[in-house]
Amino acid sequence: MTTAHTPEPILQVHQLTKTFAGFQALNGVDFSVNEGEVVVVIGPSGSGKSTLVRCVHQLETIDGGSVYLDGELLGYEHHRSGVRPLTPRAVAAQRRRIGMVFQQFNLFPHWTILENVTRPHRMSHGVGAAEAEQRARLLLKQVGLEHKADAHPRELSGGQQQRVAIARALAPAPRIMLFDEPTSALDPELVDEVLAVLRDVARSGVTMVVVTHEMEFARQMGDRVVFMDAGRVVEQGTAEQIFNHPKSDRLKAFLSRFRAQGARPEEAAPAAPDATAPVPTEPTAADRMQAAPARPGRRSA
């Protein structure tokens, strides 16, 4: 007799709470991510999406609940009287296993694009120069920017800079990547090129949590879509369940607001990609960017 084995999620969040000056931004969030899964977090402005990923990355202290990465408690250690905070050094070591991409790309202006990818990798992970450069060039190729390796950030568009930021975060091959509204700071015509890179990263098997207002992306790429409102996970399920069969009134109202703004998720997105399709047949982000001019004004929020 064989025993069914369910792999432990990479990320587990239990009853997470976070308060800012008396305001409850997260109110008992439960959430998990399995290996290779793309989880897209959607919800109205102020619902706590960014706070959730910032807590996971330990950029915010948490007030209650717990976060586990590969079964290891983040930020705290078990102690005979309960738990106590880890040292900053131990926290930094845990954070190195998580990659994060923010709205703002925050590249170092005086470093070249190549240095912006290699230097943080070398400094935080202690890898050698040759290894860091080899990895960086591979990633810059993946995001379609190998030809910009010697340029400086000011010579790149916002979309290109965000693609560099994605390469930078991927350099140490983190266990999980967190994207906090990675296209929100971009001009509308630059959004698609960054979403194309996110799709490539997702299809390469990277475990990802993506906070976004891009409903088309959520529908296409989310293995699971999590809808948050008022600091809680209100509903979660497959993209099909969330977009075509919403249960809660709050999700229905949220989706109808998007439809009212002209973004019709059920019409905008093609069928979900075939997960069994061989990856090499997919055009890379670089191919797509060369093949198709940027489409203006598709942002839905």
Ligand SMILES: Nc1ncnc2c1ncn2[C@@H]1O[C@H](COP(=O)(O)OP(=O)(O)OP(=O)(O)O)[C@@H](O)[C@H]1O
């Ligand atoms: N550092 C902070 N200090 C005070 N309040 C904060 C802070 N960070 C977030 N908040 C508040 O917590 C709530 C949740 O914010 P959060 O940024 O997580 O929402 P969100 O769902 O990501 O919104 P958006 O889609 O607009 O980015 C908001 O009311 C916000 O004003």
